[in-house]
Amino acid sequence: MKVVAVxxxxxxxxxxFKREEPAISYIKKAIKKSLIPLLDEGLEWVVISGQQGVELWTAEVVxxxxxEYPSLQLAVLAPFVNQHKNWKEDQQEYFExxxxxxxxxxxISKKEYxxxxxxxxxxxxxxxKTDGLIILYDEEKEGTPKYQLQIAKKKQEFKGYEIYPITFYDLQLIVEEEMEE
Structure with missing residues (x-):
């Protein structure tokens, strides 16, 4: 696996609702925990679309x-031009x-929304364009990631596409590990 989407x-x-929320650090640890084994197997690129939340936190993890892994690279493929233009000012600065x-x-689209x-x-x-997908998603709590997951599952059926889920249970384990330390 050379290229993974997150x-x-x-x-x-x-x-x-705040960038200082403690939950973000647990999410970033879960992402890191998913990336490291792939890096040890030769992962070269992490691809995100630059959406707020998990994707931008992934960029920080990368x-x-x-x-530690200087050959690791980050690609951001936004869905359209200026995807961040209607975001709050601090989120626009963070994105930039x-x-x-x-x-x-x-x-991907050379036009605005x-x-x-x-x-x-x-x-x-x-x-x-990727070999696999790391996705923070729980089927019990529907949300926007389900659309990417549906497409990934179709590709998985026909082309052996890897899907690496991060669930709320995985996050809970990371929280518990932190509490024990």
Missing amino acids: TGYKPYELGI FELQL MIMSQADFFDS EGPFQFRMKNEFITE
């Missing part, structure tokens, strides 16, 4: 891992800071 819930889907450090950044079809195009494009 996605998951947006902050509001997790009840997270930047941290690059200190992440983009400035990414190894590759582009928009036109409709939900651009998100479907993004999910299909990223799934097509």
Whole structure:
């Protein structure tokens, strides 16, 4: 596996409304825990679409891992041009800071937002260009990641695409490990 996509819930889907929320550190640890075995097997690229929440937190994890794995690279493939233009100002700055450090950044659609079809195009494009998907998602709590998961499951059926789920149970285990330390 050389290229893996990472996605998951947006902050509001997790009840997270501040960048300093302690839950974010547990989510980032779970992402790191999923990436390290893949890095040891030769992972070269992590691909995100730059959406708020799990994807931007993944970028931070990648930047941290690059200190130990300098060949690891981050690609951000936004669904459309200026996807962050209607976000709150601090979120726009955060997005721009992440983009400035990414190894590759582009928009799949070369236009600004036109409709939900651009998100479907993004999910299909990223799934097509990657070997697997790390996804923070729990079937019990529906949310936006389900669309990417549906496409990944189709590819898995026909092409051996790997799906690495991170569930709420996995997060609970990380919280418990932290409490014990």
